[in-house]
Amino acid sequence: MSHDLPRILDALVDGVAVVDGEGRLVRLNAEACRILETSTEAVAGRPIEQVVGAGGFAKAVRAALATGASCVEHEVRVPRRFQGDLLVDAAVAPLADEAGQPDGAVVGLRDRTLGAALREVERERAGAAALGQIASGIAHEVRNPLGGIRGAAELLEKRAASERDRAAAKLIVREVDRIAALLDDFLVFGRAGEIRLAPVNLHRVLDDVLDVLAVDPLGARGRVERHFDPSIPELLADADRLMQVFLNLGRNALEAMTDRDGTLGISTHLRLDHRIDLGNGERVPSVAIDFEDSGCGIPEAVRDRIATPFFTTKSRGTGLGLALARHFVTQHSGVLQVESRTGQGTRVRVLLPLRRAA
Ligand SMILES: Nc1ncnc2c1ncn2[C@@H]1O[C@H](COP(=O)(O)OP(=O)(O)OP(=O)(O)O)[C@@H](O)[C@H]1O
Numbered sequence: 001m002s003h004d005l006p007r008i009l010d011a012l013v014d015g016v017a018v019v020d021g022e023g024r025l026v027r028l029n030a031e032a033c034r035i036l037e038t039s040t041e042a043v044a045g046r047p048i049e050q051v052v053g054a055g056g057f058a059k060a061v062r063a064a065l066a067t068g069a070s071c072v073e074h075e076v077r078v079p080r081r082f083q084g085d086l087l088v089d090a091a092v093a094p095l096a097d098e099a100g101q102p103d104g105a106v107v108g109l110r111d112r113t114l115g116a117a118l119r120e121v122e123r124e125r126a127g128a129a130a131l132g133q134i135a136s137g138i139a140h141e142v143r144n145p146l147g148g149i150r151g152a153a154e155l156l157e158k159r160a161a162s163e164r165d166r167a168a169a170k171l172i173v174r175e176v177d178r179i180a181a182l183l184d185d186f187l188v189f190g191r192a193g194e195i196r197l198a199p200v201n202l203h204r205v206l207d208d209v210l211d212v213l214a215v216d217p218l219g220a221r222g223r224v225e226r227h228f229d230p231s232i233p234e235l236l237a238d239a240d241r242l243m244q245v246f247l248n249l250g251r252n253a254l255e256a257m258t259d260r261d262g263t264l265g266i267s268t269h270l271r272l273d274h275r276i277d278l279g280n281g282e283r284v285p286s287v288a289i290d291f292e293d294s295g296c297g298i299p300e301a302v303r304d305r306i307a308t309p310f311f312t313t314k315s316r317g318t319g320l321g322l323a324l325a326r327h328f329v330t331q332h333s334g335v336l337q338v339e340s341r342t343g344q345g346t347r348v349r350v351l352l353p354l355r356r357a358a
């Protein structure tokens, strides 16, 4: 039977990696080869750190070899050269030879990337639904009294005895109008499923966005580089909403640049490997649109909050840009992902399902 071991290991849906007592790789099964983008021949005899990096589950393997105890690490990142990084659960169990002496370890690897991505989509959906409820609540509670306040202020303005009173009443009217405009923006969250799908040429939308940014003083802050994937076909989407999304992302990127030689890279890729569930069981490939800037980056401490409505670090920001962008992307059944390095830059990725016209 023992000569069948490689075939048995290859039949497992989990990855299996065997290391010797010195932490050198001995064998990988087929799934482990896929996860690590390599083969047993290429890595046999090499220390585990050389293959999976010094962090991640290599540490767990070393700990198991040193202590003789099993351990499980959840969702550790496996950096990969060709395809995107993976998240895996790694279960490390020490092995013993016939005499019961420690002799290497076996690592079970389970790819968690899909699960993590699904959880992220679920979180976004739940967040968007909660936001919708809050927004309609605000609509009801704030809109009505606002109308009353405006009317009363206009009356006061007409009856004002002095120029000073008139100016004060005018100020009230102006500020009420400002709140109403802000509320209009915010109310978008309350209207679910309001996008109108039509065939859209994504690159034309992006070019329109670049035209708008070019005539904006902000445009002078950085050089824009376009890398469009010509194989992306027309997709069903709401061009106006997408325009708003991309404009907000472009503005944020340019606003993050302090010197004049910043760059804003806008690239698109067809992602046949990354499929999005449209909610009816239909899974379609996706399109990634990346806005990558060389700006100030987002400090770790605020990264979780940037897409929360009204969160802003800018003196004149409303903090609605990213929240709206995320909302519209979620309405398209897409995902908005932010990666950032403080002081180096930020990449915001919009993943949209490639819905095709029937
Ligand atoms: N590309 C980026 N680089 C650095 N920080 C960013 C970037 N994008 C967003 N942020 C941070 O996230 C915060 C929220 O962004 P958001 O677009 O929601 O609001 P804002 O830009 O502050 O205001 P508004 O978009 O309403 O004018 C920003 O204040 C900024 O701190």
Ligand SMILES: [Mg+2]
Pocket: 248, 251, 252, 317, 320, 321, 322
């Ligand atoms: Mg903004």
